[in-house]
Amino acid sequence: xxxxxxxxxxxxxxxxxxxxxxxxxxxxxxxxxxxxxxxxxxxxxxxxxxxxxxxxxxxxxxxxxxxxxxxxxxxxxxxxxxxxxxxxxxxxxxxxxxxxxxxxxxxxxxxxxxxxxxxxxxxxxxxxxxxxxxxxxxxxxxxxxxxxxxxxxxxxxxxxxxxxxxxxxxxxxxxxxxxxxxxxxxxxxxxxxxxxxxxxxxxxxxxxxxxxxxxxxxxxxxxxxxxxxxxxxxxxxxxxxxxxxxxxxxxxxxxxxxxxxxxxxxxxxxxxxxxxxxxxxxxxxxxxxxxxxxxx
Amino acid sequence: xxxxxxxxxxxxxxxxxxxxxxxxxxxxxxxxxxxxxxxxxxxxxxxxxxxxxxxxxxxxxxxxxxxxxxxxxxxxxxxxxxxxxxxxxxxxxxxxxxxxxxxxxxxxxxxxxxxxxxxxxxxxxxxxxxxxxxxxxxxxxxxxxxxxxxxxxxxxxxxxxxxxxxxxxxxxxxxxxxxxxxxxxxxxxxxxxxxxxxxxxxxxxxxxxxxxxxxxxxxxxxxxxxxxxxxxxxxxxxxxxxxxxxxxxxxxxxx
Numbered sequence: 001x002x003x004x005x006x007x008x009x010x011x012x013x014x015x016x017x018x019x020x021x022x023x024x025x026x027x028x029x030x031x032x033x034x035x036x037x038x039x040x041x042x043x044x045x046x047x048x049x050x051x052x053x054x055x056x057x058x059x060x061x062x063x064x065x066x067x068x069x070x071x072x073x074x075x076x077x078x079x080x081x082x083x084x085x086x087x088x089x090x091x092x093x094x095x096x097x098x099x100x101x102x103x104x105x106x107x108x109x110x111x112x113x114x115x116x117x118x119x120x121x122x123x124x125x126x127x128x129x130x131x132x133x134x135x136x137x138x139x140x141x142x143x144x145x146x147x148x149x150x151x152x153x154x155x156x157x158x159x160x161x162x163x164x165x166x167x168x169x170x171x172x173x174x175x176x177x178x179x180x181x182x183x184x185x186x187x188x189x190x191x192x193x194x195x196x197x198x199x200x201x202x203x204x205x206x207x208x209x210x211x212x213x214x215x216x217x218x219x220x221x222x223x224x225x226x227x228x229x230x231x232x233x234x235x236x237x238x239x240x241x242x243x244x245x246x247x248x249x250x251x252x253x254x255x256x257x258x259x260x261x262x263x264x265x266x267x268x269x270x271x272x273x274x275x276x277x278x279x280x281x282x283x284x285x286x287x288x289x290x291x292x293x294x295x296x
Numbered sequence: 297x298x299x300x301x302x303x304x305x306x307x308x309x310x311x312x313x314x315x316x317x318x319x320x321x322x323x324x325x326x327x328x329x330x331x332x333x334x335x336x337x338x339x340x341x342x343x344x345x346x347x348x349x350x351x352x353x354x355x356x357x358x359x360x361x362x363x364x365x366x367x368x369x370x371x372x373x374x375x376x377x378x379x380x381x382x383x384x385x386x387x388x389x390x391x392x393x394x395x396x397x398x399x400x401x402x403x404x405x406x407x408x409x410x411x412x413x414x415x416x417x418x419x420x421x422x423x424x425x426x427x428x429x430x431x432x433x434x435x436x437x438x439x440x441x442x443x444x445x446x447x448x449x450x451x452x453x454x455x456x457x458x459x460x461x462x463x464x465x466x467x468x469x470x471x472x473x474x475x476x477x478x479x480x481x482x483x484x485x486x487x488x489x490x491x492x493x494x495x496x497x498x499x500x501x502x503x504x505x506x507x508x509x510x511x512x513x514x515x516x517x518x519x520x521x522x523x524x525x526x527x528x529x530x531x532x533x534x535x536x537x538x539x540x541x542x543x544x545x546x547x548x549x550x551x
Contacts, residue, residue, distance in 0.1 A: 166401060166422065173387055173398045179349060180385045182369035183378070184399045185462055 003138055004259045005252060010144045012251020013151035017206035018228030019235065019243035020158065021199030027175040027238045028188075028195045031095065034102040035082060036203060037225020038109035041218065043075030043204030045117050048216050051124060064124075071208050072201040079200035080193055088189070106222075113218040121215035124208075147209045154202060155244050162240060171195060175238070223269070230276045236289025245287060250275065300325040300360065300466055300497050301346070301377075307354035307521075308341050315341040317521035318355070323466070328488060328498045330512035330529075332505075334541060338521035339501045340382060343468050347379050348372040359466070378464035380455045382471045382501075388444035392435055392454055395443050396426040399461035429457040433487070449480045456487070466497045473504045485511050509533070517541065 018040065025033045051067035086105055090098040132141045162168040173181040174191045182188055210224060227250065235246025250272055257263040257271040279286065301323040308316040316338040323329050331339050344350035346357050348369040356365045364372055387395050400422040430436045433453045438446060443454060452472065459467060472488075473481045481504065488498060488511055502508050508515065508529070515532045517525040519541040525532055532538055 166397075166419065169390070169394055169398050170401050172390060172394075173401075176387050176389060177385055179369070180381075180387070181398070183347065183349070183373055184401060184458070185370045185373040186398070186401050187370050 001260075004255050006138065006140065006144070007259075008252030008255035009248060010147050010251070011255060012231075012248035013148055013155075014206045014210050014224070014247070015228045015231045015250050016244045016247025017151050017154060017202050017209075018224055019232040019247045020155070020240065021203040022229050022232040023235075023237055023240060023243040024171075024195050024199040026232070027240070028171060028178075028192050029087070029091075029098075030238075031087070031098050032102070032229070032237075033087075033196075033199075034099065034225075034229075035086075035105040035109060036199065037221030037223075037228070038106045038113075039075050039079050039082070039200045039221070040203035040207040040225075041113060041216075041221030042078055042109060043071040043200065044207035044211055044216055044220060045113060046074040047071030047204070047208045048122060048124060048211070055125070068205060068208055071204040075200040075204035075207075076197040079196040083193060083196045088192075106225075110218050110222065117216075117218065119218060121217035123215045124212055141213075143209075143212045146212070150205060150209060154205065158198075158202070159240070167191070167194060227269075227272050230272045233286055234275060234279045236286025239286065239288045242286055242288035249287075297324040297327070299323070302358045303342070303346065303355060304358070305355035306342065306345060306352050306357065308338075308345055308350060308352050314521050316345065316352070319518070319521065319523060321516060321523070322526075323497065323499055324514065325497050326492070326495060327513040328492050328500060328511050330508040330515040331499055331501045331518065332503070332508055332515060332532075333518035333524075336520075337518040339518055340470055341521075342518070343379060343470055343499075343501065346372075347377060347468060373462055373464075376463070376465035377468070378459040378462045378466075379468035380459050380470060380472060382474065384448075384451050384455055386443040386451060386455060386458070388442070390443055391440050392430065392443055392446065393423075393426060393439040395454060396429055396458050396461045397422050399458045400425050426461055429461045432460075433457040448475055449477075452476065452480075460491070464496070466499070467491070469498065469500045469502075471502055472500065473502055473507050481507055 018037070021036045021040070022032060025031065025036070047067040047070055050070040051063055054063035054066060057063075082105060086101045087098050090101055130141055130143055132139045133145075162171060170181065170186045170191050171194070173184065173186060174188050178188055181191075206228075207220065207224070211220065228247065231246035231250045232243045233246070234250060235242030235244070253275060254268055254271045258265055258268050263271065283289075299322055301321070303319055303321040306316055306319040306321065307314070315336075319338070319342060321342065331342070333339055341350065345352040348367055348371070351366060356363055358364065359372075359375060359377065362375075364375065367375075387398065390398070427436065427439075430439055433456060435450060435454055435457060438450060443451065446454060452475070456469075456472065469488075473484055476484060485507055488500075492498060500508065500512065512529060515525075515527065515529055516523060517532060517535070517538045524541055525535040525538045527535070
């Protein structure tokens with residue numbers, strides 16, 4: 001039982017990291033960045049290339065750290081570029097326009113990746129020894145440990161960043177009342193750009209971590225992106241703690257669904273959608289979301 | 297008296313409706329100017345055009361002899377213009393303290409990533425400045441409460457504190473006394489006079505004539521987007537055009 005919880009938490013923390021990217025951007029722009037999953041896929045590929053290149057020269061663990069940083073940086077750069085050319089010109093357009101732009105980009109990115117990197121899946125060549133560690137009757141693989149440790153650390157850091165720092169406050173201000181934030185001298189464009197950087201860097205970390213156990217392939221971003229989007233909606237889109245909660249909840253329920261309820265593995269992904277339907281019926285604004293109405 | 301801000305032929309129309317029509321405002325330095333007029337006279341629209349929230353369809357805005365027409369709101373704010381709103385626009389989910397701290401955002405050279413490394417030093421300065429304005433407006437004891445939990449009168453004061461924390465030289469107040477009781481209004485008047493004595497220039501839109509007539513050195517009257525009168529409270533009070541705009545053509549009304 002505890003084992004499933006641990007496994008669920010591991011998957012869930014990945015969803016949570018990616019969900020944060022959706023929720024952060026939604027917070028400041030009220031817009032779902034459907035290219036998020038593909039941006040993190042590109043970052044994962046870059047990390048893979050950097051890692052495979054460096055590991056012949058230096059210690060694999062150091063190479064891996066550099067690869068993660070390279071992945072984060074390239075995802076962030078790509079997200080900034082996309083924001084500039086594909087979203088910002090549409091900021092005052094009807095809400096559907098940037099959404100379609102995002103979906104279009106998602107298609108372009110995954111196909112470009114297939115063209116450049118090939119459709120065959122590749123993997124990180126064992127950066128570390130992955131023999132499971134037995135801990136009582138609990139089995140933990142070092143990858144799991146790494147995933148949990150990294151993602152939880154990042155979430156805690158993000159929480160304090162948003163709560164305590166000036167930029168965090170500015171992000172909250174832009175999220176709540178962009179116009180007033182501007183009157184306080186906050187450059188909203190800058191904050192929006194920074195939000196994209198933050199979200200896609202977190203996403204890249206998630207992409208890299210998840211490919212340790214699985215593989216890297218061009219549509220990697222689509223499924224994880226979809227799941228994470230569902231997690232963000234479940235938790236309450238735009239709400240940062242909600243994204244974390246939604247991600248973990250989804251991961252745990254998926255694992256329990258297969259292991260305890262006996263849902264066939266092939267139907268594992270349906271858990272997310274069923275959960276989404278239930279949440280949308282019961283609490284459309286998500287678990288932690290509040291449906292405040294904007295007063296004019 | 298020197299002119300701090302002026303508009304030349306400022307116009308704003310929404311489709312066929314002309315909200316502000318060829319307005320030539322002149323705001324002098326170091327005094328409190330009242331901007332009055334019946335509802336729909338174009339007062340708030342002029343505020344919006346001056347502070348960058350709305351773009352005028354015609355005319356120019358000059359601040360310290362510099363043409364600021366079409367500047368972005370943050371840029372105008374950094375030049376020293378701040379404002380409050382008719383209907384409160386606080387960051388409702390933030391604490392009182394945070395609301396004011398946000399207003400200090402720009403005062404430090406802000407490079408997003410670098411700021412992470414200098415949190416302590418910069419944050420301290422911001423906190424001191426924010427604390428100063430909270431104390432001045434009697435909100436210090438409420439600093440950790442959520443903005444939306446404050447009573448209305450205090451929310452209004454918080455909005456003023458937040459605007460002041462951006463360190464403006466010119467402050468626009470849109471109906472600061474609306475919803476306040478007598479005592480609160482008197483307090484507000486004292487505060488505004490203090491600010492003026494310290495060198496701040498203020499422009500007030502207000503329907504409370506007691507406040508307007510007692511704190512303003514100069515009053516500008518708008519109707520249908522145009523200026524119909526300007527002068528000292530005494531001059532304005534006796535201006536026939538103003539009386540007509542407020543009370544109608546038949547002067548049976550006694551007030």
